[in-house]
Amino acid sequence: QDGNAGVESKTAATPIQMVDMFHSAFGAHPARAVHAKGIILEGSFTPAPEARRLTRAPHLQGGTLPIVVRFSDFTGIPDIPDTVGASRPRGMAIKFQLPGTGSTDIIAHSFNGFPTATTDEFRSLLLAIGAAGSGNAAPLQQFLATHPVAKTFLTTQKPLTTSWATLSYFGVNAFKFTNQAGQVRFVRYQLIPDAGEQFLTKAQAATADPNYLQAELKQRVAAQPITFKLYAQLAEKGDVIENPSVAWPDSRKRVLLGTLSISRLAPNTVAEDKALFFNPNNVPAGINVADPMLVDRARTYPISVGERQ
Numbered sequence: 001q002d003g004n005a006g007v008e009s010k011t012a013a014t015p016i017q018m019v020d021m022f023h024s025a026f027g028a029h030p031a032r033a034v035h036a037k038g039i040i041l042e043g044s045f046t047p048a049p050e051a052r053r054l055t056r057a058p059h060l061q062g063g064t065l066p067i068v069v070r071f072s073d074f075t076g077i078p079d080i081p082d083t084v085g086a087s088r089p090r091g092m093a094i095k096f097q098l099p100g101t102g103s104t105d106i107i108a109h110s111f112n113g114f115p116t117a118t119t120d121e122f123r124s125l126l127l128a129i130g131a132a133g134s135g136n137a138a139p140l141q142q143f144l145a146t147h148p149v150a151k152t153f154l155t156t157q158k159p160l161t162t163s164w165a166t167l168s169y170f171g172v173n174a175f176k177f178t179n180q181a182g183q184v185r186f187v188r189y190q191l192i193p194d195a196g197e198q199f200l201t202k203a204q205a206a207t208a209d210p211n212y213l214q215a216e217l218k219q220r221v222a223a224q225p226i227t228f229k230l231y232a233q234l235a236e237k238g239d240v241i242e243n244p245s246v247a248w249p250d251s252r253k254r255v256l257l258g259t260l261s262i263s264r265l266a267p268n269t270v271a272e273d274k275a276l277f278f279n280p281n282n283v284p285a286g287i288n289v290a291d292p293m294l295v296d297r298a299r300t301y302p303i304s305v306g307e308r309q
Protein backbone atom coordinates (compact mmCIF):
# COMPACT_ATOMS: atom_id res chain seq x y z
CA GLN A 1 0.00 0.00 0.00
CA ASP A 2 0.99 3.67 -0.27
CA GLY A 3 2.04 4.41 3.29
CA ASN A 4 1.85 8.15 2.62
CA ALA A 5 -1.86 7.79 1.80
CA GLY A 6 -2.55 11.33 0.71
CA VAL A 7 -0.23 13.13 3.15
CA GLU A 8 1.76 15.67 1.12
CA SER A 9 5.26 17.02 1.72
CA LYS A 10 5.33 20.72 2.61
CA THR A 11 9.04 20.99 1.99
CA ALA A 12 10.89 23.20 -0.49
CA ALA A 13 14.14 21.19 -0.36
CA THR A 14 14.54 18.23 -2.71
CA PRO A 15 15.43 14.78 -1.32
CA ILE A 16 18.99 15.15 -2.67
CA GLN A 17 19.32 18.50 -0.89
CA MET A 18 18.07 16.77 2.26
CA VAL A 19 20.80 14.12 2.07
CA ASP A 20 23.36 16.83 1.30
CA MET A 21 22.32 18.80 4.41
CA PHE A 22 23.68 15.91 6.51
CA HIS A 23 26.90 15.80 4.47
CA SER A 24 27.28 19.55 4.96
CA ALA A 25 26.98 19.14 8.74
CA PHE A 26 28.92 15.87 9.21
CA GLY A 27 31.20 15.46 6.17
CA ALA A 28 30.66 13.53 2.93
CA HIS A 29 30.66 10.00 4.36
CA PRO A 30 29.01 7.46 2.06
CA ALA A 31 27.97 4.93 4.76
CA ARG A 32 24.76 6.48 6.11
CA ALA A 33 23.98 10.18 5.81
CA VAL A 34 23.17 10.14 9.53
CA HIS A 35 23.25 7.55 12.33
CA ALA A 36 26.27 6.08 10.54
CA LYS A 37 27.84 4.21 13.48
CA GLY A 38 25.75 1.31 14.65
CA ILE A 39 25.31 -2.39 15.31
CA ILE A 40 22.74 -4.89 14.02
CA LEU A 41 20.99 -7.54 16.13
CA GLU A 42 18.18 -10.05 15.70
CA GLY A 43 15.31 -11.29 17.80
CA SER A 44 11.56 -11.52 17.92
CA PHE A 45 8.46 -9.44 18.59
CA THR A 46 5.29 -10.61 20.32
CA PRO A 47 2.27 -8.30 20.03
CA ALA A 48 0.09 -7.53 23.04
CA PRO A 49 -3.67 -8.29 22.92
CA GLU A 50 -4.53 -4.56 23.28
CA ALA A 51 -2.74 -3.74 19.99
CA ARG A 52 -5.40 -5.15 17.68
CA ARG A 53 -8.06 -2.90 19.17
CA LEU A 54 -6.07 0.04 17.75
CA THR A 55 -4.97 -1.22 14.34
CA ARG A 56 -5.51 -4.02 11.87
CA ALA A 57 -1.78 -4.01 10.98
CA PRO A 58 -0.80 -7.69 10.48
CA HIS A 59 2.20 -7.72 12.84
CA LEU A 60 0.00 -6.49 15.71
CA GLN A 61 -2.74 -9.15 15.55
CA GLY A 62 -1.00 -12.00 17.43
CA GLY A 63 1.86 -14.47 16.99
CA THR A 64 5.60 -13.95 17.43
CA LEU A 65 7.56 -12.57 14.45
CA PRO A 66 11.27 -12.17 13.62
CA ILE A 67 12.82 -8.70 13.96
CA VAL A 68 16.09 -7.03 12.99
CA VAL A 69 17.21 -4.12 15.19
CA ARG A 70 19.94 -1.56 14.55
CA PHE A 71 21.16 0.65 17.40
CA SER A 72 23.14 3.73 16.38
CA ASP A 73 24.86 6.96 17.36
CA PHE A 74 23.86 10.33 15.93
CA THR A 75 25.70 12.09 13.06
CA GLY A 76 26.99 10.77 9.76
CA ILE A 77 30.49 10.24 11.17
CA PRO A 78 31.08 6.45 11.00
CA ASP A 79 33.70 6.39 13.80
CA ILE A 80 32.24 9.04 16.11
CA PRO A 81 33.29 8.35 19.72
CA ASP A 82 30.29 7.11 21.77
CA THR A 83 31.41 9.53 24.48
CA VAL A 84 30.95 12.87 22.69
CA GLY A 85 27.83 15.04 22.88
CA ALA A 86 27.13 14.81 19.15
CA SER A 87 26.73 11.02 19.39
CA ARG A 88 23.33 11.73 20.97
CA PRO A 89 20.47 11.21 20.39
CA ARG A 90 21.11 7.50 19.89
CA GLY A 91 18.99 5.65 17.34
CA MET A 92 16.95 2.45 17.37
CA ALA A 93 15.56 1.12 14.09
CA ILE A 94 13.41 -2.03 13.94
CA LYS A 95 12.37 -4.16 10.97
CA PHE A 96 9.46 -6.51 11.70
CA GLN A 97 8.96 -9.43 9.32
CA LEU A 98 5.24 -9.49 8.54
CA PRO A 99 3.33 -12.78 8.55
CA GLY A 100 3.69 -14.18 5.00
CA THR A 101 5.82 -11.71 3.06
CA GLY A 102 7.00 -8.15 3.49
CA SER A 103 8.20 -6.09 6.41
CA THR A 104 7.44 -2.92 8.35
CA ASP A 105 9.82 -0.53 10.10
CA ILE A 106 9.92 1.73 13.16
CA ILE A 107 12.76 4.26 13.34
CA ALA A 108 13.17 6.06 16.66
CA HIS A 109 15.69 8.09 18.65
CA SER A 110 16.46 8.67 22.31
CA PHE A 111 14.93 12.15 22.62
CA ASN A 112 11.20 12.76 22.99
CA GLY A 113 11.01 15.44 20.34
CA PHE A 114 12.79 16.95 17.36
CA PRO A 115 14.81 20.18 17.06
CA THR A 116 12.50 21.73 14.48
CA ALA A 117 8.85 21.76 13.47
CA THR A 118 9.54 21.28 9.76
CA THR A 119 12.02 19.64 7.42
CA ASP A 120 13.09 22.96 5.85
CA GLU A 121 13.93 24.35 9.29
CA PHE A 122 15.88 21.16 10.05
CA ARG A 123 17.84 21.76 6.85
CA SER A 124 18.61 25.35 7.92
CA LEU A 125 19.88 24.01 11.24
CA LEU A 126 22.14 21.40 9.61
CA LEU A 127 23.50 23.91 7.09
CA ALA A 128 24.23 26.28 10.01
CA ILE A 129 26.04 23.45 11.86
CA GLY A 130 28.07 22.88 8.67
CA ALA A 131 28.93 26.58 8.45
CA ALA A 132 29.96 26.60 12.12
CA GLY A 133 32.27 23.66 11.40
CA SER A 134 33.92 25.75 8.66
CA GLY A 135 34.48 28.65 11.05
CA ASN A 136 31.34 30.73 10.44
CA ALA A 137 29.41 30.50 13.72
CA ALA A 138 26.94 33.34 13.04
CA PRO A 139 24.16 31.37 11.23
CA LEU A 140 24.06 28.75 14.02
CA GLN A 141 24.00 31.39 16.74
CA GLN A 142 21.18 33.16 14.95
CA PHE A 143 19.24 29.91 14.39
CA LEU A 144 19.48 28.86 18.03
CA ALA A 145 18.53 32.36 19.23
CA THR A 146 15.31 32.19 17.20
CA HIS A 147 14.56 28.44 17.69
CA PRO A 148 14.58 27.70 21.43
CA VAL A 149 13.42 24.10 20.87
CA ALA A 150 16.52 23.40 18.76
CA LYS A 151 18.69 24.87 21.49
CA THR A 152 17.01 22.61 24.07
CA PHE A 153 17.53 19.61 21.76
CA LEU A 154 21.24 20.34 21.34
CA THR A 155 21.90 21.11 25.00
CA THR A 156 19.70 18.76 27.06
CA GLN A 157 20.44 15.27 25.77
CA LYS A 158 20.59 12.68 28.54
CA PRO A 159 23.93 11.79 30.20
CA LEU A 160 26.03 8.96 28.72
CA THR A 161 23.95 5.82 28.76
CA THR A 162 25.21 2.57 30.28
CA SER A 163 24.04 0.78 27.17
CA TRP A 164 22.01 1.18 23.98
CA ALA A 165 19.72 -1.29 25.80
CA THR A 166 19.08 1.07 28.76
CA LEU A 167 17.59 4.04 26.91
CA SER A 168 14.03 4.89 25.93
CA TYR A 169 13.46 5.68 22.26
CA PHE A 170 10.73 7.81 20.66
CA GLY A 171 9.26 7.66 17.15
CA VAL A 172 8.58 11.41 17.35
CA ASN A 173 6.51 11.75 14.12
CA ALA A 174 2.82 10.79 14.31
CA PHE A 175 1.17 7.85 12.51
CA LYS A 176 -2.50 7.08 11.91
CA PHE A 177 -3.77 3.72 13.18
CA THR A 178 -7.01 2.24 11.77
CA ASN A 179 -8.68 -0.80 13.35
CA GLN A 180 -10.98 -3.48 11.88
CA ALA A 181 -14.03 -1.31 12.60
CA GLY A 182 -12.50 1.63 10.73
CA GLN A 183 -11.86 3.66 13.91
CA VAL A 184 -8.87 5.99 13.64
CA ARG A 185 -6.34 7.11 16.31
CA PHE A 186 -3.18 9.21 15.91
CA VAL A 187 -0.20 7.72 17.73
CA ARG A 188 3.50 8.18 18.41
CA TYR A 189 5.74 5.20 19.20
CA GLN A 190 7.70 4.81 22.42
CA LEU A 191 10.20 2.01 23.16
CA ILE A 192 10.89 1.53 26.86
CA PRO A 193 13.71 -0.79 28.04
CA ASP A 194 12.72 -3.44 30.59
CA ALA A 195 16.14 -2.87 32.19
CA GLY A 196 15.12 0.74 32.91
CA GLU A 197 17.10 3.81 31.90
CA GLN A 198 20.65 3.61 33.29
CA PHE A 199 23.47 6.12 32.94
CA LEU A 200 27.21 6.07 33.58
CA THR A 201 28.47 7.84 36.68
CA LYS A 202 30.68 10.87 36.05
CA ALA A 203 33.74 8.77 36.95
CA GLN A 204 32.70 5.98 34.53
CA ALA A 205 31.94 8.50 31.79
CA ALA A 206 35.37 10.09 32.19
CA THR A 207 37.13 6.80 31.40
CA ALA A 208 34.64 5.28 28.93
CA ASP A 209 36.14 3.87 25.73
CA PRO A 210 35.13 5.61 22.46
CA ASN A 211 33.54 2.29 21.33
CA TYR A 212 32.17 1.19 24.71
CA LEU A 213 28.58 0.83 23.49
CA GLN A 214 29.35 -1.94 20.99
CA ALA A 215 31.53 -3.88 23.45
CA GLU A 216 28.87 -3.56 26.18
CA LEU A 217 26.04 -4.67 23.89
CA LYS A 218 27.90 -7.76 22.66
CA GLN A 219 28.52 -8.85 26.24
CA ARG A 220 24.95 -8.09 27.34
CA VAL A 221 23.21 -9.98 24.53
CA ALA A 222 25.50 -13.00 24.96
CA ALA A 223 24.31 -13.26 28.59
CA GLN A 224 20.55 -12.75 28.11
CA PRO A 225 17.99 -11.29 25.69
CA ILE A 226 17.51 -7.52 25.67
CA THR A 227 13.83 -6.68 26.02
CA PHE A 228 11.86 -3.54 25.23
CA LYS A 229 8.15 -2.69 25.47
CA LEU A 230 6.67 -1.01 22.41
CA TYR A 231 3.89 1.48 23.20
CA ALA A 232 1.59 3.71 21.16
CA GLN A 233 1.11 7.08 22.83
CA LEU A 234 -2.40 8.22 21.87
CA ALA A 235 -3.12 11.78 20.73
CA GLU A 236 -6.07 13.56 22.26
CA LYS A 237 -8.13 16.25 20.62
CA GLY A 238 -5.98 19.34 20.07
CA ASP A 239 -2.61 17.53 20.15
CA VAL A 240 -0.40 18.57 17.23
CA ILE A 241 -0.04 15.85 14.61
CA GLU A 242 2.24 17.71 12.19
CA ASN A 243 4.90 19.15 14.49
CA PRO A 244 7.47 16.70 15.91
CA SER A 245 9.17 19.44 17.95
CA VAL A 246 6.23 19.44 20.37
CA ALA A 247 6.10 16.33 22.59
CA TRP A 248 2.63 15.23 23.64
CA PRO A 249 2.09 15.38 27.43
CA ASP A 250 3.28 12.36 29.43
CA SER A 251 -0.26 12.12 30.79
CA ARG A 252 -1.50 10.86 27.40
CA LYS A 253 -2.66 7.24 27.47
CA ARG A 254 -0.12 4.69 26.24
CA VAL A 255 -1.27 1.37 24.82
CA LEU A 256 1.11 -1.59 24.97
CA LEU A 257 1.67 -2.86 21.42
CA GLY A 258 4.05 -5.68 22.29
CA THR A 259 7.43 -6.87 23.55
CA LEU A 260 10.72 -7.01 21.65
CA SER A 261 13.20 -9.69 22.64
CA ILE A 262 16.61 -9.06 21.07
CA SER A 263 18.58 -12.27 21.46
CA ARG A 264 21.65 -12.34 19.21
CA LEU A 265 24.14 -10.34 17.18
CA ALA A 266 23.58 -10.26 13.43
CA PRO A 267 26.57 -10.97 11.13
CA ASN A 268 27.27 -7.21 10.79
CA THR A 269 29.06 -7.78 7.49
CA VAL A 270 29.53 -4.98 4.96
CA ALA A 271 27.01 -6.75 2.71
CA GLU A 272 24.41 -6.87 5.49
CA ASP A 273 24.95 -3.22 6.34
CA LYS A 274 24.52 -2.23 2.70
CA ALA A 275 21.35 -4.26 2.30
CA LEU A 276 19.65 -3.18 5.53
CA PHE A 277 17.29 -0.39 4.63
CA PHE A 278 14.78 1.13 7.05
CA ASN A 279 12.12 3.52 5.88
CA PRO A 280 9.50 5.19 8.07
CA ASN A 281 6.78 4.86 5.41
CA ASN A 282 7.28 1.09 5.10
CA VAL A 283 3.92 0.47 6.76
CA PRO A 284 1.20 -2.17 6.20
CA ALA A 285 -2.58 -1.65 5.92
CA GLY A 286 -3.88 -0.36 9.26
CA ILE A 287 -1.02 2.15 9.64
CA ASN A 288 -0.40 5.35 7.65
CA VAL A 289 1.98 8.24 8.03
CA ALA A 290 0.29 11.32 9.48
CA ASP A 291 3.10 13.87 9.93
CA PRO A 292 4.30 15.20 6.53
CA MET A 293 7.91 15.10 7.79
CA LEU A 294 7.58 11.32 7.37
CA VAL A 295 6.97 11.81 3.65
CA ASP A 296 10.24 13.78 3.46
CA ARG A 297 12.06 11.14 5.46
CA ALA A 298 10.66 8.41 3.19
CA ARG A 299 12.05 10.17 0.11
CA THR A 300 15.45 10.83 1.67
CA TYR A 301 16.44 7.49 3.24
CA PRO A 302 16.63 5.62 -0.11
CA ILE A 303 19.12 8.17 -1.46
CA SER A 304 21.43 7.54 1.48
CA VAL A 305 20.99 3.78 0.97
CA GLY A 306 21.97 4.26 -2.69
CA GLU A 307 25.12 6.16 -1.69
CA ARG A 308 26.45 3.24 0.37
CA GLN A 309 26.10 0.64 -2.43
Ligand code: HEM
Nearest residue numbers: 032033035070091092093108109119171172300301304305
Ligand atom coordinates in the same frame (compact mmCIF):
# COMPACT_ATOMS: atom_id res chain seq x y z
C1 HEM B 1 13.41 15.65 8.07
C2 HEM B 1 13.73 14.76 8.97
C3 HEM B 1 14.67 13.62 8.74
C4 HEM B 1 15.43 13.30 7.66
C5 HEM B 1 15.52 14.04 6.33
C6 HEM B 1 16.14 12.07 7.98
C7 HEM B 1 17.02 11.43 7.13
C8 HEM B 1 17.71 10.26 7.41
C9 HEM B 1 18.59 9.58 6.51
C10 HEM B 1 18.93 10.05 5.10
C11 HEM B 1 19.05 8.46 7.12
C12 HEM B 1 19.99 7.40 6.57
C13 HEM B 1 19.19 6.22 6.03
C14 HEM B 1 20.07 5.10 5.51
O1 HEM B 1 21.12 5.37 4.93
O2 HEM B 1 19.69 3.91 5.66
C15 HEM B 1 18.45 8.44 8.42
C16 HEM B 1 18.67 7.46 9.35
C17 HEM B 1 18.09 7.47 10.59
N1 HEM B 1 17.20 8.39 11.10
FE1 HEM B 1 16.46 9.99 10.16
N2 HEM B 1 15.79 11.65 9.23
C18 HEM B 1 14.89 12.57 9.73
C19 HEM B 1 14.27 12.53 10.93
C20 HEM B 1 14.45 11.55 11.86
C21 HEM B 1 13.73 11.43 13.11
C22 HEM B 1 12.59 12.32 13.55
C23 HEM B 1 14.23 10.34 13.75
C24 HEM B 1 13.85 9.73 15.05
C25 HEM B 1 12.66 9.69 15.53
C26 HEM B 1 15.26 9.77 12.91
C27 HEM B 1 16.01 8.65 13.23
C28 HEM B 1 16.89 8.02 12.37
C29 HEM B 1 17.60 6.80 12.72
C30 HEM B 1 17.54 6.04 14.04
C31 HEM B 1 18.35 6.45 11.59
C32 HEM B 1 19.26 5.25 11.42
C33 HEM B 1 18.52 4.11 10.75
C34 HEM B 1 19.41 2.89 10.63
O3 HEM B 1 19.80 2.35 11.69
O4 HEM B 1 19.73 2.48 9.52
N3 HEM B 1 15.36 10.52 11.77
N4 HEM B 1 17.65 9.56 8.58
